[in-house]
Amino acid sequence: MFNKFVGPREEKDRARFPPNNILMTLAGAGLVWMGWTGFNGGAPYAASTDASLAALNTHVCAATSLLTWITLDTFIFGKPSVIGAVQGIITGLVCITPAAGVVQCWAAILMGIISGSVPWYTMMVLHDKIKLLRHVDDTMGMFHTHAIAGSLGGILTGFFAVPKLSRLFYMVPDWDKYIGLAYGLQSGRTSAGFRQMAVQLAGIAFIVCLNIVSTSLICLFIKLIVPLRMSDEELKIGDDEIHGEQAYALWADGWRFENSKHNSVYDAEEFPSSVMEKTPSPRHDLQMV
Template sequence: MSVLGNVGSEYNFTTTDWLDTGDNAWQLTAATLVGLQSVPGLVILYAGLMRNKWAINSAFMAFYGFAATLITWVLWAYKMSFGIYMLPFVGRPGPVVTMAQELGQSQLPSTSPVLFQNFPLSTMVYFQFVFAAITVIILAGAVLGRMNFTAWMIFVPLWITFCYSIGAYSLWGGGFLFQMGVIDYSGGYVIHVSSGTAGFVAAHWVGPRLKEDREDGRPSNYMAVLIGAGLLWLGWNGFNGGDPYAASADAGAAVLNTNITTAMSLLCWTICDIIYYKKPSVIGAIQGMITGLVAITPAAGVVAGWGAIIIGFASGTIPWLSMNIMGKKVAYFRKIDDTLGIFHTHCVAGFVGGFCSGLFATSQGTAAFGLTNPGGAIDGNGKQVWLQIVGFLFIVGWDTVWTSLILCFIKYVLRIPLRMSEEELAAGSDMIHGEAAYVLGPCEAHEHLLAGNYVRRSDTNQGELGLGGVTIGQDPQAVDKQSSSGTPEGKRD
């Protein structure tokens, strides 16, 4: 069998003049970094932040959301977000699963002029998928500890279709907000305002956790929370650094500004905790880290370093006030059980960043990003502030209405409860999934994992060290007793 050379082949996508291998390599790396923010980042973070009985359920909601989003994305949602014009706020749905599509050059057909990227469409599809996935996973943080898992399974593809895709097309894919000139560098509106709004609305429709879970919300594993937070922070380098769609100078500026704002926000949140609560809090510092990451996202590559510091100060104080003062003293916010405070850390912080983009975007930064906007208010373009407010209001309004419609459809048309039963709420993950997060000895709820079914009693023999019914060794004390007495204590009578 002979192998023909690549020269002249219509299937030769390795030496095409549009492919920049450096850009493609960075884009795939950035996409992987963003993916790591969800799996395992938010999977670990959610498991650690929740009580023991909710750790598995919370982690699994994130894990499922990641997978369900990808299938939705490649079958119809990507083209709704970045495809050919259908309506001012959405593109034509359709699949991107053929080899010709995957190997062809990436482009944004709804922009004028049409924008091309120097890498294949497959790279673009995957890069944009991880953004969609983390959005719905962030949303999940508002309804942890009580949302019916079956309802969640249906909710994810519907929300990606009718909410996320609309925001992505409107702001990024060439839709009406894109044409107006609203700046959303990497998803402050598309991802964070969207997830924060939808999470708060979903918390209203699903209802609160059990009273005991709301009163005792101590994390099950602080070190897991820190590990998840670290993956979020460093993964954000791909989140913001990948959005120029090139290994460009602006990508470097976005990465540096991302870390400057995050550090400043963490410090400010910690200082606020010390002043108000008289002690620094690890969980508080992580909240400050998250609000910093969120706030710099819409502005990362268009503001200077000093602008990043100002945004960090705002994101470390305004969401702190929102969460710790407004969230605890305003009756309506006390009534809505937003489990992880997603509204404050994402919607409020996203607006702070979007508004600051209108103030502090530089003409140099917008030009480096490929925008025609002449900077923000500091460069004499005060109109940009109003454009940012319009973009924010559209996302909040659309997601409020459509998240409500989706949940009402699941509840009243499909007749699937949004909230778990009282029995499931009391038992937690053991009843819902038959699994627990931390198993330190024989546990009847886990024996089905190897046996293939459920049994009532442990198969772990006396004297054996077990992990969920799986024998992992002999108890040394039992072995010593057996050798001295001749009694096989490791055997069942």
């Protein structure tokens, strides 16, 4: 919703925007995965069997989703990618979260396959075909990795939830009501299974509406104080226009060293003239790629 209010980036910025640092991306994904173990494993608020199962299912689903995503990348594009692996990790973690403590490990594997394939399809295939998604300019792919994967997690929880695990997790007297549709069909309690599935779908719809309303109100409030979007002239200049400095300054042979108090603790006179401005080298006309 926030991207909808802000609007898309410049066309040249959307044409090609490779990641700034793949190693840092991979390190961040590893930290997220590690933290998610405590996030799901700590949900029962006790060192219990259910907590152990939640942690195990978290790893199983995330790993399966990762393998599914890079497998699809390999078959369709000819090679796997680190960014694809990270996307698979995130979709697996998001999908398993509502189900971590109430499904069996085999269900976590199936959820990993689904969370690694459906968001892959919506991101890599449908995204460029749907006008709304192209206009919103979801730079981080949050719609696919969180909205789609999270909705899948909610729906699949309503399908695979085990009644006995629900009793361990929720510790409520009417635990038998928390039954997945698959087990409802198996035990002859079809109505209870469909009821739980309806509850899951209603919860997803509520979250969608809540996000639309709350994010819209927040954006409208911020808009009263500061603009949500810079002018086209400012967007063309970028960081220099707003901050007076660049986030990533790349220096190469033949480039002029521009001393800035934003980037250095030294004064200009402390640098020798040979450092302040170098003679262009024969390679000065080469572009960095």
